[in-house]
Amino acid sequence: MTVLVTGADGYIGWPTALRIATRTTDRVVLVDTLARREWVDSVGSTSAVPAAEMAERLAAAEEVHGCANLSFIEGDLTDTExxxxxxxxxxPSVIVHTAAQPSAPYSQINGERANYTQHNNMQATRNLLWGLEEHGLTDTHFIETTTTGVYGAPEFPIPEGGATMEHEGERDEVPFPAMAGSWYHLTKSHDAANMRLAHTQFDIPISDVRTAITYGSETEETAADPRLATRFDFDYYFGVVAHRFCAQAVAEYPMTVYGRGEQRKPFIALEDAVEGLARLALSDPAERPDDHVVYNQVTRAISIVEVAETIADVAGEFDLDVDVEHFENPREEDETHKMEIENDRYVDLIDGQSTTFEEGVREVLGTIGEYDDTIEAHEDRFLPDVLTGDEAAKTASDAEESSSDETQPVDTEAE
Incomplete structure (x- = not known):
């Protein structure tokens, strides 16, 4: 058996690949363009935690965990050949597809970034799905990390997948409508629809894993050696809100909450996200649903202000003095939205394990505190006006020609 992991240089992709490789002797083939490093560099930022090059990671994985079954291919999945x-x-008998341009704010910078994000993300998924059909590999279990962002923020409990619609006395189960709020999130809405179509037309078994905002700096495997560390982004464009707040705490920079911040968002710890993907990848084919299954990869919803206040409280344990400050919210949104999201299927998949948010914050602060110099050197990247050089000039020019606000705060999801 061969497991193919795409986006394997990424925040979720690398620890997922490593966990799978430690639990099987089968081949685990990693694929990535290494573009994430370039995207983050283009906005003038960097990973707080040094992310080793792939050759060094693979050598460390074999030395530390005995993973001689890992191999890496640098390749662009938007290229059909x-x-x-x-x-x-x-x-491959299993594909874990985590490859994507994962940042909502990056996709909102201008039309060029929106076009790039949509082409990159959707073309890669289409190529893989059609490739399975054309190569006679329709028994391959296709697992993709989409996003809970496809649901938007409805005023009713979000189902784990579809919903029941009733019209003129008739009822049917239908896919949940795409209510995405960014050009990035729409790529995952389209991916979800394309995977459903691929299952219908090609009979490919599909696991659509709708990933929540993921927080955490390490897993059991990556913590074993610094060379195995996954990346940790903290800038406005690529750092999810919890990571950005943690980095602000380390720099003793006020945590920036837009508006009241009482709206709740779905969260999951990196450890729990990786566990679910690994279990899906290594599930017994005979027991695997030969179907299209949606998982809401989330363990709880937390308000933005609670995120900030929890981080501020835990930061005190590290002798960090940080304030929570509220700023006018430039977005039109319900700042008291009490998001409810069903997750029974995913919780069953990971046997109910769940890292608490406070535990996750404590782990993150303990990890990134060692790299406070890197964070403080890039603290101007906490806010959206971070493009430099020619990119800054181009974005400024685009802004003058457009009435849209390119720096609206948009919550970043997982990769």
């Missing part, structure tokens, strides 16, 4: 070679040579 690259995908064809991958599938024809490796014939």
């Amino acid at each position: 690259t995908v064809d070679r991958l599938l024809s040579i490796h014939e």
Whole structure:
């Protein structure tokens, strides 16, 4: 058996690949363009935690965990020929597809970034799905991390997948409507629809794992050696809100909450996210649902102000003095929205395990506190006016020609 992990240089992709490799002797083939490093660099930021190059990571994985079954291919999944070679040579029985441009704010910078994000994300998924059909690999279990962001913020409990619609006395189960709020989130809405179509037309078993805002700096495997660390982004464009607040705490920089901040968002710890993906990837084919299944990869909803206040409280344990400050919210949104989201299927998948948010914050602050110099050197990247050089000039020019606000705060999801 071969497991193919895409986006394997990324925040979730790397620890997921490592966990899978420690639990099986089967081949685990990693694929990535390494573009995430370039995207973050383009907004003038960097990972707080040094992310080793892939060759060093693989050597450390074998040395520390005995993972001689890992291999890496640098390749672009938007290129059809690259995908064809991958599938024809490796014939994976499982694909864990985490590759994407994952940032909502980055996709909102201008039309060029929106177009790039949509082409990159959707083309890669289409190539993989059609490639499985054209190479006779329709028994391959296709697992993709989409996002809970496809649901938007409805005023009713969000189902785990579809919903029941009633019209003129008739009822049917229908896919949940795409209510995404960014050009990035729409890519995952389209991916969800394309996966459903691929299952209907090609009979490919699909697991659509709708990933919540993911927080945490390490997993059991990555913590074993600094060379195995996953990246940790903290800037406005690529740092999810919890990570950005933690970095602000380390820099003793006021945590920036827009508006009242009482609106709740779905969260999951990195450890819990990785566990679910690994269990899906290594599930017994005979017991795996030969179906299209949606998982809400979330363990709880937390308000933004609670996120900030919890981080401020835990920061005190590290002798960090940080304030929570509220700023006018430039977005039109319900700042008291009490998001409810069903997650029974996902909680069952991970046997109910759940890292508490406070535990996750304590782990993060303990990790990134060692890299406070890096964070403080980039603290101007906490806010959205971070493009530099030619990019800054181009964005300024675009802003003058457009009435849209390019710096609206948009919550970043997981990769």
